[in-house]
Amino acid sequence: MRVGVVGTGYVGLTTAVCLAGRRGLDTVAVDIDRDKIERLSAGEVVLGEPGMAELLTVALDRGTLRFSASYAALGDRDVVFVCVPTPSGPSGAADLRALDDAVGRLAPVLRPGAIIAVKSTVPVGTTRRIADRLQSHQIGVVSSPEFLREGHAVADFTGPDRIVVGALSPRDAEQVCRAYGGAGPILRMSPESAELAKYASNAFLAVKLSYANSMASLCAAVGADIGDVTACMGADDRIGAGFLRPGPGWGGSCLPKDTAALVHTAQSCGVRLHEVEAARATNAAQPRRIGDALRDVMDCGLAGLRITALGLTFKSGTSDTRDSPALAVCATLVAEGAQVYGYDPELPAIDAGVLDAAGVIAVDDPYRATKAADAILVLTDWPQFRSLDWAAVAEHAAGAVIADTRNLLDPEVISSAGLTYLGSGRADGF
Structure with missing residues (x-):
């Protein structure tokens, strides 16, 4: 399975290094911050999370993890995990501009049959809205929120108390579950x-x-x-x-x-x-x-x-x-x-x-x-x-x-x- 990750913050980088370094999956991580991409490609850890440096080194040495500033690098991916910020707006509502921008960039790049797994925390109805937007591209969309604690992110990803997969079709759910590889109990909904x-x-x-x-x-x-x-x-x-x-x-x-x-x-x-x-x-x-x-x-x-x-x-x-x-x-x-x-x-x-x-x-x-x-x-x-x-x-x-x-x-x-x-x-x- 070939996987992709959009965003290399706490959630995105943890997802990428764990899928590539622990699961051994062919992984491409994309971020619009070119300086960060260069540092990560050189093996420089940008987050002080326990176990992060070791997994990054393993993944880069094995060639299972690559970083890019171009969304085109995700063109052949089976599942792409979107891990971008959704901060509070003035009213308290989640600001989804970064998410919508990422989806807009992925739509013309991903092949038909690919799946976007949204790990960003988003309001109810967001996944279905994105799915409707991408229906003509034949791209599936799944909600798979993260439950990572800072300071324990790697441990939480590799040994979670639950993995949540919210899918519109059984086929999409199965693909995302395969990416996780049985890391923990999966709750499908x-x-x-x-x-x-x-x-x-x-x-x-x-x-x-x-x-x-x-x-x-x-x-x-x-x-x-x-x-x-x-x-x-x-x-x-x-x-x-x-x-x-x-x-x-x-x-x-x-x-x-x-x-x-x-x-x-x-x-x-x-x-x-x-x-x-x-x-x-x-x-x-x-x-x-x-x-x-x-x-x-x-x-x-x-x-x-x-x-x-x-x-x-x-x-x-x-x-x-x-x-x-x-x-x-x-x-x-x-x-x-x-x-x-x-x-x-x-x-x-x-x-x-x-x-x-x-x-x-x-x-x-x-x-x-x-x-x-x-x-x-x-x-x-x-x-x-x-x-x-x-x-x-x-x-x-x-x-x-x-x-x-x-x-x-x-x-x-x-x-x-x-x-x-x-x-x-x-x-x-x-």
């Missing part, structure tokens, strides 16, 4: 169900995370401990332990845009998804909640304070700052007059312009970043922050307040260093 299943899955995770943050606020108010409460909840297999840890909010490339698009789709159909709307409102309130907690414990305004942000990416294990809740918190503090210094283990890979936009002064060493700090916020759950010498931090930031939004640190270690510890959802926290 209509394109509409496949499209909605992706949004429904991400929105449910967002609801669960926001619920944990709301419970953390209640725990702090009544003297309970969020860790004990969520341990009890997670022990119930009807609930599960995942996505129950409090934090500064959820972000990244998926949950913000997917919840917005789902709410927009529902409203256009006359349906209100109150649960998802509430989860988005709770998430948007997290930066203010953290700012209020600092103001209360320090018994003063935030103007003029020197605050250190430990962690700037939206989660650990990635350099991605898209919709990072850490940066949202920083921007809120800066807006109130605080001077915010930021450190992240992935700082060299973070766009300086993104930090400037949030008002963050980047510092490439955690000890220098925390020097003379009035408050230190743990905003991303990098395990490296646990092993910092907190006594050394206290020497240069005497009396600083440590607001641990991820409950990552050991409170006793912080207290014994002479620093004030604030945990999320704890009796002595916020």
Whole structure:
């Protein structure tokens, strides 16, 4: 089988290297970014995903993977996976211009009988609309949304908990299933169900995370401990332990845009998804909640304070700052007059312009970043922050307040260093 991939971002590049390097399929990946294509063709990994570099090397050495900036290179492909961005538009609806452009470029290139598998997250009805558009070209269209976690993308692709194939014909479904090669359980359904299943899955995770943050606020108010409460909840297999840890909010490339698009789709159909709307409102309130907690414990305004942000990416294990809740918190503090210094283990890979936009002064060493700090916020759950010498931090930031939004640190270690510890959802926290 000959496969193609359009787009070499997280989803596209992971799809290409796994199909070529692990499955051994003849794979061509296309991207309009010529510089990226040249770098990938030379074996340069443009994403810091575990296992990515090794699979890229294997695929290039075997000759099973080629990169091109020309859609014409996809002319002989049996299945082409389209993995282009579908960001939120002003109304919350998904912006499908990149997808429609890719389909327009593929239509005159692909041979009759070829199949386009849409891995991009798209609103319900998109696959059928594209199929109608391509009917005269005799090109099949299937919805096969991705379920990859940044930092675990290769593992998730090669050992998924489910593969969703939403097809209009059994023949098209069989071809796409063959491409996956039995990598995991396959759920076959209509394109509409496949499209909605992706949004429904991400929105449910967002609801669960926001619920944990709301419970953390209640725990702090009544003297309970969020860790004990969520341990009890997670022990119930009807609930599960995942996505129950409090934090500064959820972000990244998926949950913000997917919840917005789902709410927009529902409203256009006359349906209100109150649960998802509430989860988005709770998430948007997290930066203010953290700012209020600092103001209360320090018994003063935030103007003029020197605050250190430990962690700037939206989660650990990635350099991605898209919709990072850490940066949202920083921007809120800066807006109130605080001077915010930021450190992240992935700082060299973070766009300086993104930090400037949030008002963050980047510092490439955690000890220098925390020097003379009035408050230190743990905003991303990098395990490296646990092993910092907190006594050394206290020497240069005497009396600083440590607001641990991820409950990552050991409170006793912080207290014994002479620093004030604030945990999320704890009796002595916020």
